[in-house]
Amino acid sequence: MTIIPIILSGGAGTRLWPLSWGDHPKQFLSLISDKTMIQETLLRLDGLETGNPIISCGEGHRFLVAQQIGEITNKKPVILLEPMAKNTAPAIAAACCAAMKQDKDAVVVVLPSDHVIADVKVFQNAVMTAAKEAEKGSLVTFGIVPTFPSTGYGYVKASGDEVDGAYILEKFVEKPCLEKAEEYLASGEYSWNSGMFVFKASTFIDELKKYKPEMAALSIEAFEKASDDNDFIRLNKDAFAKIEGDSIDYAIMEKTSKGKIVKLNAGWNDVGSWTALWEIQNKDSNKNVIKGDVIALDTTSSYIRGGQRTIATIGLDNIVVVDSDDSLLIASKDKIQDVKKIAEEMKKREAR
Structure with a gap:
């Protein structure tokens, strides 16, 4: 077959x-x-x-x-x-x-x-x-x-x-x-x-x-x-x-x-959000998923993805930080579903 x-x-x-x-x-x-x-x-x-x-x-x-x-x-x-x-x-x-x-x-x-x-x-x-x-x-x-x-x-x-x-x-x-x-x-x-x-x-x-x-x-x-x-x-x-x-x-x-x-x-x-990515990937001793050039001090249960620059966090919990060439996302993991609203706003800006 x-x-x-x-x-x-x-x-x-x-x-x-x-x-x-x-x-x-x-x-x-x-x-x-x-x-x-x-x-x-x-x-x-x-x-x-x-x-x-x-x-x-x-x-x-x-x-x-x-x-x-x-x-x-x-x-x-x-x-x-x-x-x-x-x-x-x-x-x-x-x-x-x-x-x-x-x-x-x-x-x-x-x-x-x-x-x-x-x-x-x-x-x-x-x-x-x-x-x-x-x-x-x-x-x-x-x-x-x-x-x-x-x-x-x-x-x-x-x-x-x-x-x-x-x-x-x-x-x-x-x-x-x-x-x-x-x-x-x-x-x-x-x-x-x-x-x-x-x-x-x-x-x-x-x-x-x-x-x-x-x-x-x-x-x-x-x-x-x-x-x-x-x-x-x-x-x-x-x-x-x-x-x-x-x-x-x-x-x-x-x-x-x-x-x-x-x-x-x-x-x-189905990798429907940054939180979903955090859930399925290996975490460090502070339950963080770290990608790229990141310094995370006293930071827990977070997904942090660096881009071209260094990302530094201090004293944060349950957050998502994602850096791209032209945009930076900082959000609570509990509110990450609202990222779609940001994307919709970006579309409106491009249409202006």
Whole structure:
């Protein structure tokens, strides 16, 4: 069985401002290791039998994608350029068309380009379990085994007994309140919604035709009328612009009767904030994560990332400091979710 990776690289990653911003969002940054996050995403599949990776991205990121993917693989990537953002379902549909050009029976693994997974072997085993389900005609999502009652993630509910490593996908649930999250955790039936999927490309297209026929037709048209531009495939702008954008969850996964869940307990994190980065990285004796040229005196439980200059802190606790070439973030870890508001304000300033 050949598995074709589909990597979604259209996100802006504004919650990791000021490093993730504009033309250089978080998937192109080295935040965990010496490899960038998009590189880590593809390298996570090393050792499995995979075809040429398909990366879906925007026009402005095409050269970064080509460079960074080219640095880690000899396989020729298929780089699909989305004319504009239309959410995940149309991007995946076009990528499935590209996968079927490689192999009409292709099984694809759809991965966001900005996640962290600590245990690669466990992840790969889950991919193979999901791929076997996909060959039977299932649309498989990975349910992350929850470790605490998170109100920041959506959930998926499994029903029935485990069969060949998979459960029936009963329903998706939006981000819950704390009380509901605690109920979900205690029940053992709910997992965090990972946003990662495995299915046959043809099965996805057939389900899209069933539930979103216009989106399916326009996505296929956008691919069939695409133009080659050296190392890139430009989806047809006229067709793509007519698509009413939607996520794969809403368009397909919440409607299909073919949904399955493979549970994954592999140290997953979607790196949605600087606090999330602090949580998953090794800390010093003061519970600090320190990157770059930093002097931290009497400073505890903090994430401090220096840039070109020295960062010095004295007598601080529970803070985030991130220095970039042109901006400096200083925030309480408890308020770090509001970084997105800073990014929105920066956009307004640029528009003036």
